[in-house]
Amino acid sequence: MLIHARGLRKTFGDFEAVRGIDVDVPRGQAFGFLGPNGAGKSSTMRMVAAVSPPTGGTLRILGMDPAEQSSAIKARIGVCPQEDTLDLELSVRDNLYVYGRYFGLPRKEVRARVDELLAFVQLGEKADAMVDDLSGGMKRRLTIARSLINRPEILLLDEPTTGLDPQARHVVWDRLFRLKAQGVTLVLTTHYMDEAEQLCDRLVVMDKGHIVAEGSPLELIRAHATREVAELRFGAGGAQAEHEAVAEQVAGLADRVEVLPDRLLLYSDDGERTLAQVHAAGLRPTTTLVRRATLEDVFLRLTGRTLVD
Numbered sequence: 101m102l103i104h105a106r107g108l109r110k111t112f113g114d115f116e117a118v119r120g121i122d123v124d125v126p127r128g129q130a131f132g133f134l135g136p137n138g139a140g141k142s143s144t145m146r147m148v149a150a151v152s153p154p155t156g157g158t159l160r161i162l163g164m165d166p167a168e169q170s171s172a173i174k175a176r177i178g179v180c181p182q183e184d185t186l187d188l189e190l191s192v193r194d195n196l197y198v199y200g201r202y203f204g205l206p207r208k209e210v211r212a213r214v215d216e217l218l219a220f221v222q223l224g225e226k227a228d229a230m231v232d233d234l235s236g237g238m239k240r241r242l243t244i245a246r247s248l249i250n251r252p253e254i255l256l257l258d259e260p261t262t263g264l265d266p267q268a269r270h271v272v273w274d275r276l277f278r279l280k281a282q283g284v285t286l287v288l289t290t291h292y293m294d295e296a297e298q299l300c301d302r303l304v305v306m307d308k309g310h311i312v313a314e315g316s317p318l319e320l321i322r323a324h325a326t327r328e329v330a331e332l333r334f335g336a337g338g339a340q341a342e343h344e345a346v347a348e349q350v351a352g353l354a355d356r357v358e359v360l361p362d363r364l365l366l367y368s369d370d371g372e373r374t375l376a377q378v379h380a381a382g383l384r385p386t387t388t389l390v391r392r393a394t395l396e397d398v399f400l401r402l403t404g405r406t407l408v409d
């Protein structure tokens with residue numbers, strides 16, 4: 101296992117951010133931590149990056165103990181932090197160059213590596229631009245390029261696409277797919293269920309410092325949701341009281357019914373059929389939608405809350 105954790109904990113004063121988690125990541129896997137704000141994702145990532153000492157439990161990265169061999173670990177991992185930490189006063193190229201030199205790589209080798217990485221993240225034409233002039237998506241790609249300077253075996257990405265527009269997210273995902281194909285082990289955090297579904301071979305769902313479920317995206321959906329979901333909205337804006345009254349009427353039509361402030365979710369393996377039964381029962385929702393179940397539904401099932409609020 102490239103990453104092995106047992107009962108891993110992190111406390112800040114008397115606040116427990118990570119409350120005893122078990123994690124195993126084998127080589128070549130794309131592994132995700134999916135969870136809402138404050139779940140403990142970044143706290144976990146910083147321990148794995150060997151920059152924040154665990155409060156308790158066991159942690160091994162590449163077989164090494166971060167408390168004793170943090171430099172050896174850092175030499176073999178790449179870290180893409182949640183907030184961009186690029187040097188705004190340097191050019192795109194120099195951000196990578198300075199970082200490569202910091203890793204102790206020879207000048208000539210760094211120069212070649214910088215060009216290669218700029219091409220990889222499609223920033224070759226921006227090499228001489230100042231970082232301040234880059235878009236959010238470009239900054240993210242530059243941070244990813246920087247994290248790759250030492251040819252890491254494990255790449256840690258803390259919310260790689262948060263704040264990016266859909267197109268910029270797809271460009272980042274595409275680069276991450278390529279890295280995965282090259283054999284890099286990816287460990288990422290996200291609160292986007294579509295990102296977790298797209299990128300992760302396996303993931304854990306985190307909430308309030310605990311792991312509440314673990315598996316492949318498909319396994320999690322199979323275990324904790326039905327195949328399809330019919331979403332119903334009643335009335336303008338949708339009143340929760342009205343939704344709760346309707347929920348009782350439709351309880352027998354679905355495997356499970358969830359009442360959200362703005363809509364009702366009816367879980368079944370055939371959403372269209374459920375919807376037809378809703379209409380047959382004389383109910384007239386204002387809007388309806390039948391969709392495939394997602395990790396969002398898994399999260400709702402496990403925690404009673406939505407991922408992005």
Ligand SMILES: Nc1ncnc2c1ncn2[C@@H]1O[C@H](COP(=O)(O)OP(=O)(O)OP(=O)(O)O)[C@@H](O)[C@H]1O
Pocket residue numbers: 112115116117135136137138139140141142143144182291
């Ligand atoms: N240095 C710190 N000192 C005190 N509390 C902290 C510290 N770092 C994190 N926390 C707290 O620990 C909890 C978990 O934070 P963490 O940053 O790990 O969550 P996260 O899952 O990464 O959330 P987000 O999605 O917002 O990035 C939060 O309640 C946070 O306020």
Ligand SMILES: [Mg+2]
Pocket residue numbers: 141142143182258
């Ligand atoms: Mg975070």
